[in-house]
Amino acid sequence: MAALRSWADRAALDAGFAAEVAGHLAAGIAARGAASLVVSGGRTPAGFLQALATHPLDWSRVWVTLADERWVDADHDASNERLLRASLQQGPAAAAHVVGLKTAAASPQAGLAEVAERLAALPRPFDVVVLGMGDDGHTASLFPDAPELAAALASTAAVAALTPGAAPHARISLTPAALLDTGALYLHIVGADKQAVLERALADGPVEELPIRFALRQTRVPCSIQWAP
Numbered sequence: 001m002a003a004l005r006s007w008a009d010r011a012a013l014d015a016g017f018a019a020e021v022a023g024h025l026a027a028g029i030a031a032r033g034a035a036s037l038v039v040s041g042g043r044t045p046a047g048f049l050q051a052l053a054t055h056p057l058d059w060s061r062v063w064v065t066l067a068d069e070r071w072v073d074a075d076h077d078a079s080n081e082r083l084l085r086a087s088l089q090q091g092p093a094a095a096a097h098v099v100g101l102k103t104a105a106a107s108p109q110a111g112l113a114e115v116a117e118r119l120a121a122l123p124r125p126f127d128v129v130v131l132g133m134g135d136d137g138h139t140a141s142l143f144p145d146a147p148e149l150a151a152a153l154a155s156t157a158a159v160a161a162l163t164p165g166a167a168p169h170a171r172i173s174l175t176p177a178a179l180l181d182t183g184a185l186y187l188h189i190v191g192a193d194k195q196a197v198l199e200r201a202l203a204d205g206p207v208e209e210l211p212i213r214f215a216l217r218q219t220r221v222p223c224s225i226q227w228a229p
């Protein structure tokens, strides 16, 4: 169950999508006094997060975490938390509570219990989950070539540890069980290459081949795809 919204360009997507997400967060604050947002890392979301930070919310009531993390420290160039803090925690949005997924544990596997505990602090269901997608069809850190993929897809736990074959860094990822526990679900992608991957993902084939299919095929929460060239 997925609907596609095509924007004229990336700047229009970042601004329009941020306004829509800010609306969900404002509604969450109004309804239960707090709101929760799960965002993705990688190259795609920086402009969207910067646009979101300009919205005049009561950011002290907003909890933000990541769909996944590379097992690197929060000041590492590859850290998704680093991107999140640099892009979103600006101006009034500096008051947002960022819940990182990297711990001092030696591996994602060893960090699972602590991360699950951290995530328990966020209002659930989440108000908004924003997924990204890689050119191999992975989303969050659910990589097609990770040996732990099938178990992570089927898990009832909130987080899983994965070791992608080709992509760098061991990973920790929210599972579909957690990612779908949300009032609003988005897939944020840009460019012709990702459009082509999306078309493949919307066609028949196993979820394990293109893991983003778990989000496109489920019927628990509508998935809105935000795309720009």
Ligand SMILES: O=C1O[C@H](COP(=O)(O)O)[C@@H](O)[C@H](O)[C@H]1O
Residues within 6 Å of the ligand: 040, 041, 042, 043, 044, 045, 067, 068, 069, 070, 080, 131, 132, 133, 134, 135, 139, 140, 141
């Ligand atoms: O490794 C990751 O990749 C995906 C896609 O990233 P992008 O650079 O192609 O936008 C991202 O959604 C995920 O959070 C990240 O850890």
